[in-house]
Amino acid sequence: MLAITLQDDNIETEIAGTGKAALEMLEKDDFDLMLLDLGLPDIDGLEVLEKLRNSRKIGQLPVIVITGREKMRDKVKAFELGAVDYINKPIIFWMYRHAS
Secondary structure (H helix, E strand, C coil): HHHHHHHCCCCCCCCCCCCCHHHHHHHCCCCCCCEECCCCCCCCHHHHHHHHHCCCCCCCCCCEEECCCCHHHHHHHHHHHHEEEEECCCCCCCCCCCCC
């Protein structure tokens, strides 16, 4: 849903199904922003965020965490690791189109 919403605004998106895939993509290509879920199937999203911060190439990439985790310790840890925002799911998008 989020990728479709962004594509409607002509924003290119790439989707990585795992933390490892995301890190590999980031090493190969340049990105402007990362939306990161903490509940990944292979490694914890906080571990991905830590690896990002320790990377010279991608250490300054802005990361917005979007997750179902509501525990304060996860939020604090994400910000300590450099997340620029932390958004809890579910996210409700309201989309309007002007009538033609």
